[in-house]
Amino acid sequence: MKAIVYVDGFNLYYGALKNTPYRWLNIRKLCQIMLPRDQISQIKYFTALVNPRPTDPNQLTRQQTYLRALQTIPSLEIIFGHFLTHEIMMPLAPPKSGYVKVIKTEEKGSDVNLALHLLSDGYKNAYDVAVVVSNDSDLLLPIQFVKKELGKKIGLLNPQKHPSKVLIANVDFVKNIRKGVLSKSLFPKRLSDSRGSFMKPATW
Template identity: 55%
Template sequence: MRTHVYVDGYNLYFGCLKKTPHKWLNLHALCSALMPQNDIRAIRYFTAQVSGTPHDPDQPTRQQTYFRALRTLPQVSIHLGHFLTHEVSMPDAADWQRGRYTPRRVMKTEEKGSDVNIATHLLIDAFDDAFDVAVIVSNDSDLKEPISVVRNRFGKTIGILNPQAKVSRALQPLAHFIKPIRPGALANAQFPAVMQDATGQFHKPARW
């Protein structure tokens, strides 16, 4: 079964990678282990470039090193949205629960574009008959409509590799199969600590 995998990088990271030692993740190794019978033709990885912060100025360097590792995999392509950071006023949580509104100024960061990019490529690939099976690595209910179209209009098989504890109620009825992404699978799908590409040798980030 010709298979394309669509990875919501933000959902994957916050669902099962943050605060773990498994961030140096080989996406092809993970998908192959979870779907050994599938012919994985393409893995599309959707994310946004991060910016350094006063608390973590090296974050962009680590991300670019990970992109470099992903680019050694011929099946993987990287599709970038962007992060939008701005100052907003939000209610204080404790006061809100007491029935009072106390505004606090906070910095809010949102990822923009990835869900639209996933939907776009998913639909284009289905229209081009590029796959028999579309596998979504996400639990984002915003993807319900494009997944529904791919299943019902194009007759494709839908799989979900779920990075979170529970499956979205919006997505669950659309999937022909659902598999959790467990820590053991992540641990067994890590890149080597030292890697080589056309530019030369590079290493897994020390903080990972």
Template identity: 50%
Template sequence: MASTCITAASKARLTNGSTLPHFVRDCCANNEITRIRYFTALLTPRPIDPQQRTRQEIYLRALRTLPNLTIDFGHFLASKQWMMRTDRSEMVQVLKSEEKGSDVNLASRILIDSYTSKCDIAVVISNDSDLVFPIEHVKRFLGKIVGIVSPHPRPSRELQAVASFFKSIRPSVLGTCQFPDKLTDALGDFHKPPAW
């Protein structure tokens, strides 16, 4: 039985209460899932959604109840930029937030886990074409199998081209992969919020 590592980027937009292993169970049914890595950055609440960070923290706590799961954190970088309004009438100053570090951490982890033989098969949940090089590298030089599970309605053609196998996450599947309403960890019981 081959060992499988699941690597997911937060940009995969799985923060709707879905559990990560469910997305790859079909394509890895005959393999043991040995490790799940989730890459994200802590959100800064915005005035339009002050509970955003609280929901994220509950989701991360729920993820930590899964066996063999680790969470690697990047950070958000906020900067003021001038951008054109959507109606193209004028330039306005906006606060732009970008997640930094998560993609690099994910790419590095694919390489490290492959070189240290921590898994035979890697399943990457992402649609980021910046991951093409590390995926191509571990396939070509280390003979690893790397599958892509895309959370995006328009999957990256570049990722599809280098993947050993490819799956898209169908919206209908998300409803069947939810955490239960009540979860328990070392701190006690906690509940899924009404909306993630």
């Protein structure tokens, strides 16, 4: 069946990739392995440019290099949200008392963008099956709408240890993203595009 894959970039990263050797992930390879019977017409990757912490000033550079790698995939589109960083007061954990000022970083817009594209593509009859790479239960309502109102099939590639129970109950299939598949789905260390050749970040 004709499929469009919708990737929640941060849910994928924090659920399956952070602190692993699999961060240089070729998402199209991953999808081809996990969806062998489907024709993947497009992959939409939802993310935001990070605000580097003082302790990791190269964080944005690494992310931009990875996004450059993703852009070598012809059928992949990157849709950006944004980050908000602000200071807030948080309570200390017992037995300590009082409050401490912390820097809170929030990624905004990706879940809304994903939901809008999922619904819009469904209305346009752009896919037979929609595949969501996320475990975010905030996507429940658009997933229900696609299945019940638009009559489309919808599946979940789960990057987290345990898939959301509410999402499981409302999709046609769930496949967990496992280490074995990730290890077979990496870009080569060196890639090239219209700007020249580039390498996987050394600290990865």
